[in-house]
Structure formats: structure tokens, C-alpha cells
Amino acid sequence: MIDNPPAPSAVRGPAADRISAEARRRRTFAVISHPDAGKSTLTEALVLHARVITEAGAIHGKAGRRSTVSDWMEMEKARGISITSTALQFPYSTHGQDCVINLLDTPGHADFSEDTYRVLTAVDCAVMLIDAAKGLEPQTLKLFQVCRHRRIPIITVINKWDRPGREPLELVDEITERIGLRPTPLTWPVGVAGDFKGVLDRRTGTYVKFTRTAGGATAAPEEHFDPEGARVSAGDDWDRAVEESELLEADGADYDRETFLRCESSPMLFTSAALNFGVNQLLDVLVELAPPPHGQVDVEGHARSPEEPFSAFVFKVQAGMDSAHRDRIAYARVCSGTFERGDVLTHAATGKPFVTKYAQSVFGQQRTTLDNAWPGDVIGLANANALRPGDTLYRDVPVVYPPIPSFSPEHFSVARGTDPSKHKQFRRGIEQLEQEGVVQVLRSDRRGDQAPVFAAVGPMQFEVATHRMATELSAPISLEPLPYTVARIVDPEDADFVNRQPSAEVLTRTDGVMLALFATKWRLEGFQRDNPKVVLRSLVAAGDD
Numbered sequence: 001m002i003d004n005p006p007a008p009s010a011v012r013g014p015a016a017d018r019i020s021a022e023a024r025r026r027r028t029f030a031v032i033s034h035p036d037a038g039k040s041t042l043t044e045a046l047v048l049h050a051r052v053i054t055e056a057g058a059i060h061g062k063a064g065r066r067s068t069v070s071d072w073m074e075m076e077k078a079r080g081i082s083i084t085s086t087a088l089q090f091p092y093s094t095h096g097q098d099c100v101i102n103l104l105d106t107p108g109h110a111d112f113s114e115d116t117y118r119v120l121t122a123v124d125c126a127v128m129l130i131d132a133a134k135g136l137e138p139q140t141l142k143l144f145q146v147c148r149h150r151r152i153p154i155i156t157v158i159n160k161w162d163r164p165g166r167e168p169l170e171l172v173d174e175i176t177e178r179i180g181l182r183p184t185p186l187t188w189p190v191g192v193a194g195d196f197k198g199v200l201d202r203r204t205g206t207y208v209k210f211t212r213t214a215g216g217a218t219a220a221p222e223e224h225f226d227p228e229g230a231r232v233s234a235g236d237d238w239d240r241a242v243e244e245s246e247l248l249e250a251d252g253a254d255y256d257r258e259t260f261l262r263c264e265s266s267p268m269l270f271t272s273a274a275l276n277f278g279v280n281q282l283l284d285v286l287v288e289l290a291p292p293p294h295g296q297v298d299v300e301g302h303a304r305s306p307e308e309p310f311s312a313f314v315f316k317v318q319a320g321m322d323s324a325h326r327d328r329i330a331y332a333r334v335c336s337g338t339f340e341r342g343d344v345l346t347h348a349a350t351g352k353p354f355v356t357k358y359a360q361s362v363f364g365q366q367r368t369t370l371d372n373a374w375p376g377d378v379i380g381l382a383n384a385n386a387l388r389p390g391d392t393l394y395r396d397v398p399v400v401y402p403p404i405p406s407f408s409p410e411h412f413s414v415a416r417g418t419d420p421s422k423h424k425q426f427r428r429g430i431e432q433l434e435q436e437g438v439v440q441v442l443r444s445d446r447r448g449d450q451a452p453v454f455a456a457v458g459p460m461q462f463e464v465a466t467h468r469m470a471t472e473l474s475a476p477i478s479l480e481p482l483p484y485t486v487a488r489i490v491d492p493e494d495a496d497f498v499n500r501q502p503s504a505e506v507l508t509r510t511d512g513v514m515l516a517l518f519a520t521k522w523r524l525e526g527f528q529r530d531n532p533k534v535v536l537r538s539l540v541a542a543g544d545d
Helices: 014-025 039-049 074-079 110-120 138-150 168-179 227-234 236-250 257-261 279-289 420-436 460-471 492-499 521-530
Strands: 026-033 086-094 097-105 125-131 154-159 182-185 187-190 198-201 206-210 222-225 265-270 311-319 328-336 344-347 352-355 359-363 366-369 378-382 392-394 411-417 440-443 453-456 477-481 486-490 504-509 514-518
Touching: 014 026, 014 097, 026 039, 026 110, 026 138, 026 279, 039 086, 039 097, 039 125, 039 279, 086 279, 086 378, 097 279, 110 138, 110 311, 110 460, 125 138, 125 279, 138 168, 154 168, 154 279, 168 182, 168 236, 168 265, 187 206, 187 236, 187 265, 198 236, 206 227, 222 227, 227 236, 257 265, 265 279, 311 420, 328 420, 411 420, 411 460, 420 440, 420 460, 453 460, 460 477, 486 492, 486 521, 492 504, 492 514, 514 521
Parallel strands: 026 097, 026 125, 125 154, 154 265, 182 265
Antiparallel strands: 086 097, 187 198, 198 206, 206 222, 311 328, 311 392, 328 378, 344 352, 344 392, 359 366, 359 378, 411 453, 411 477, 440 453, 440 504, 486 514, 504 514
């Protein structure tokens, strides 16, 4: 996958062999989807089948519904959607192979595209979850483009096959035609959408029959049949699955590892995450096919191999996970070397030492002390007030990984504290939300520190920020919407001129970047037409290739 030249290795001998062996055991991936495709339910089902939990949280029926382990925020539990990314690490063994799974659950809602993008910088593979009835949806398309741009191999999962949906061959054609990714199904459904009986394993020619469990709360029992037994058990449904599988074979839609790693083809499976059907097959495929950690590319274009001295980059900062402790967790992806708790690392952005006394392994909201970690692992660093998303940490051999770009905001509101006695809490809360990347915070001399501007990709980010300021940070705020929808980077020498224009305003982000805000894209186009010498540069847009 990596075309960049490797950096010279600084580690040799048994230590390098151990690091290499541990890296090969790791599978670090994210689940991406459109909202309501069943992403958190699938995440829960994967953990259930790995026998890390004994009962899934998504118990169906209003009276018994519970939240999943990956959805821990109160807003997530109340709304039933993921609004923040979560790391889940657990062991999994299959066919004599022992692996460590690092599963990163991502927000499904488009308003949180920036958080999802950060997560995708930290994975080696992605599971693209598609609703069997709806097919490819806008958010799925955007996230696919991010994966293609970052050259992240994709495994496609058609979910909700227990409900009425489209024809499987039609879904294969849609993916091929709309995004140019060739599906290579590994399993094929036995039974039409809405009558899911099992799958044909195209690699072995055998039938895997599923049996429902009460509420889908426990792993679905499986029975395996050879072709003759499958014909007796499933009848015409089996014959139809075999016929369609033969059509796929004739069309060359069989798995090919080289094209998969080049992001040209995608292994495909059919599941019902709510019933835990087909989940076991997905886990096995992840272990068998998903690539282990490889050389992470630094800012100079060199791939730092996993055997190099320790390095990691921070892809997320999260506070408020434990109401009893007002600490902040920085999630860091280990890129190379061995991590040991207590290591003194170097923070590349400042050159200052960073002591890792409070390193933790994260499983949703649960945290346990972490003594060591290997390439591909996600470590939680507590009390990491100095760390920001995109920061690099290293030991011995300096390295800097590319920064994580901020997305172009489209919604803007002035934030004001509603309780004058909470002035200090207000400032600390704004700073914390900004450092975590919950919203971008913009300021200007004209508005002052007591009226910062929140800038967001989607309006739900404002809801999260308002909720957290009131409940976690004890500094309730009110938001006043501003009439801007477009932001561009402007050079300092042009800022005053732009600031004097009607329907425009210039504010400064905390990183020093000056943003020119315009009421509409037509107002921006008119300004550029009338002032061609003023340079305005675009920010990264959600889903940009």
C-alpha cells in the first residue's frame, strides 16, 4: 500500500522481531456508515461474538432497550445515535490465530464528519456498512471518498438483511457504478431480504445456517452444511444463492488481495447485526484479510516502519467520560515501537517532555491501567492537557506526522455565558471544547473574549457544546446564530479590507488562521470577482477527495 521510501530503521535483533510479531497480531479498523445503518449495533455485535460481553446492549422492544457500550454520552443514550468516536480494544482468536482488535466506532451523523475524519487517520482498514434497503447514501459516499483519499482498504457489509430490502445483485451493481469500487462477495445471502436464513460461504461452497435468539441479545447459533445438506435444509433459497454466486464468479467478482489493498475492490459480506447473523464471519474476515499496521508516513513522506523506536499521533481528545474525575483523555495511535507506561516521550509540537504515568486501555467509557502497547494499538493518555488532535509523540528518534486538517465550517453562532459569576468556568470550558475539537472557536477584537464565535460543520455540534458547557463544565451558555455560511482563509494583509465589506467578517482561529466569513456563496463569488487581487483559500470540506 505504501509507495513512500522507508526511513532508516533504528531497531534490530530480537526487539525488532518482537515488535514485528506484535504488530502482525493487530487489526485496527473503523466502522463507517450513514446514520441509522446499524453501525453501533454492529459494533456491539462484534464485541459480543468476541465473547468480551455476554449480552448485547441493543435489546429490541421499547421497554427493554439499553444503550450500547460504545455510546456512553447521555445525549447518545437519549437520542440513540453516536455523536462521538469511541475506542474498543479486545482479543479475538480464530482458526488458531490470536489477534488484538482495535475497533474505533465513529459518529454516524454528518454533523460530526470532522470527528470521523480524525478517526480515519488512525486506522488500517474500514468496514463500510450499508443498509440493505437504502443502498449507498450521502454520508457513506463522503466517508468512502475520505477512505479512498487516504488509501484505506474497505470491507463492505450489507446490513439489515432480516428486513425487506433490495436485490443483492442490484446492490453490487450500484457500488460498482457509483463509486468505482468492485465488490467481491465472500458470503452470499440464502433467503431474500426480510427472510434471512443464512449465507453461502463462496470460498468453501458451504452453507452457514443462522438461528434467531431472543431479542438478538446473544450470539446466534450457527449450523454448517455441505452443498447436499444445504439443499435439503434451505431448498430453493439455496439453489438461488448458488446460481447468483456462479454469476458473480463468471463476472470475475472473486476476492483478490492485491486489488483490495489498492482500494480497487472490496470483500463483501451480508449480515443482520440486530440478530447477530453473519457477525462471526465478519470478525474472521477482519483477522484474515485486513492489513496489520504498516509504515506510517511522516511529514517528509517517509514511512516509519513499526520496528522503529516508539512514535504515536493523537487523533482525538475527549473529556467528560467520567463525571467523578474531570480529567481529559488523549487517544493516540501507536505507529511504531513499544510503549511502556511511565515512558518519558517528546511532544513534537513543543519539544517538551511528556510523562505517560497515567496510560490507559479504553473500552468505551471503561478504562483500565495500560502497561504496554504495540503498533496499531490505541492508548488513552489521561491528564493530557498539552495534547491536541494531530500532535505527534516520539521517543529517541524525532518524527512528525502530518497534522489533521480542520473542516470548513458552515454554521456560526456567538457564545455568551448566561451566569456572570461563572466567568472563569466559561473561559475554561470554551478552551476545553476548542482543544477537543468539539467546535472551532473564532475570536476578534471587536467581539472580545466574552463573545467567541462557535464554528461548526453541522448544527448538532452546537447542541453538544451547549449541553457539555452546562452539565460538565458548569458554565451554561446561550448561542446567537450569525448569518454566515461560507468560510475562507484570508491573508493578514487583506483581513482589514475584507472586514469592511458588507455581509462579511474576519475572525481568527486559535491556531492563528484568519477566516473570512461570508453570508452566502454568491456573496463570496461577487467579492472575488470585484477584488481579484485578494487571495482567499478554501478549507478542507467534509468528504473532500
